[in-house]
Amino acid sequence: MSEPAVDFPENRDAIRAALIEWYEADHREYPWRETDDPYAILVSEVMSQQTQLDRVVDAWADFLDRWPTVADLASADRADVVAFWSAHSLGYNNRAKYLHEAANQVCEEYDGEFPESSEELSELMGVGPYTANAVASFAFNNGDAVVDTNVKRVLYRAFSIPDEDAAFEDAATTLMPGGESRVWNNAIMELGGVACEKTPACDEAGCPWREWCDAYQTGDFTAPDVPTQPSFEGSRRQMRGRVIGALKEHDRLAVDDLGPKVRVDYAPAGEYGREWLRSLLKDLSEDGLVETSQQDEKTVVRLQR
Template identity: 70%
Template sequence: MTDPDTEWTLPEDLAAVRQALLAWYEDDHREFPWRRTDDPYEILVCEVMSQQTQLERVVEAWEGFLERWPTTAELAAADRADVVGFWTDHSLGYNNRAKYLHEAAGQVETEFDGEFPTTPGGLEELMGVGPYTANAVASFAFNAGDAVVDTNVERVCYRAFSEIHNTEDPPYQKLADELMPDGRSRVWNNAIMELGAVACKKTPRCDEADCPWREWCDAYETGDFTAPDVPTQPSFEGSRRQFRGRVIRTLSEYGELSLDELGPRIRVDYTSDGDYGQDWLQDLLDDLSDDGMVQTLERDGKTIARLQQ
């Protein structure tokens, strides 16, 4: 199935792809209290809190916040210093997010008669609510959002659909919107974010997490699990890391060595004036010196290397 306006090919059995993910999510997923509510205020509090905090750590703060200010009316009437103080006490990141949340509650009460806007565009009118948060609240509260695209979703899309990483600016939002079934934004967005968080992690857990997309996934087929936030790991053999390690081990054994004594001991093709000679080795030693691991000194016209004293 090819979209003429995009540069990827969706699976022909797209219905099966969708059903596999939804069944996987509904069968077993992490339980968070905000997944059991469609109250837009409660969901907004969660989204703002989780911008810089792991979800597992958000639970206690979220529950405490809503116990203290259970409605937008009560939050709007609160002293802003108390709201900021709560935020600080729970290590929830930048305090301006607490200020924006307090102001957004006031907007709901004064500008929207106590009712939240139901569309992403309307939600963006609230202080501190950007496109991502607006779409998330619209999805999880009103089942009326587009696909939510966070880092986890980008990683899933990049790995699953090989064509997307052939573009200079991968169109994650368009692909994610194509994947999402109509009228299912609440469950779908929860499901695909869960997939990225527990199965398609930076270090993938395809089989352990019983990933439902293995039969369609390009990364699973090829073994190439690079992604926007997972750069290709350079080979260790012959790498700078390998030679740095050899320098440390050799100097640990010999104490101190001149460049021409050290060089042949860390690579067999070392020659004093060759491509892998004194200049190359000095550059390597400079790096180690900057890291506080090696020091060099001049003695009798020679450069001597030894471990940092």
């Protein structure tokens, strides 16, 4: 596996384990996550394109009640499939046509058994690379790392991955543990959909990557799909980032030695002095990022271990 163009934290195994443990402990319950039937998963993936997942649940169940197997769908009248799609407000009726055609391909070209590789799945009508990889991952556990908008946002914020498709692909591939595409892709998409949304909910969702996340440490939660925050320069989140950066470089610093590295105008008794800095350190301490101790009558700060 190639190394990414950016530096990840050294303890990648801990990063992987933390995410999987978080996902397996508690995640949104969607019925297609409880099956490895490629037909049911394909239906969910096609329905979920540009449609909120909560709206898909009932439509997915109704669809499988009416056409429970790929053979049932293949033998159905295409007009009935399109009418179902329209009646359930799933949008883009051509997706219903493509799904019906794909069912016919599976029955006619693969004797009713879904191909297992992303490459072969991509040959099915209306099944692009993303959907093919999703079915390979969730049905057969042999897919590649998924890279959608949510995953890009997570990688950009957590590890400062450049906003470039190749960089995201490289980073996602490097992070995914081998042979675990089913749980990993579900987990990282869940992270982007629950904890790392456009408006982040790091603490509320118990994000498992807070201790490694660049955005959480700096307070800068911009992302490719989130506009840059114009007030970052001189903001409290910028100062938090400077504290973290200084302590990464120097291991530990007395408060009055740390101050000038955070603000050039730091003065112990000034507006941006000890009281201001201690308030900043208190926030970082409560977030589990730094710790303070007394040494030789001085307050010394270090990154929490």
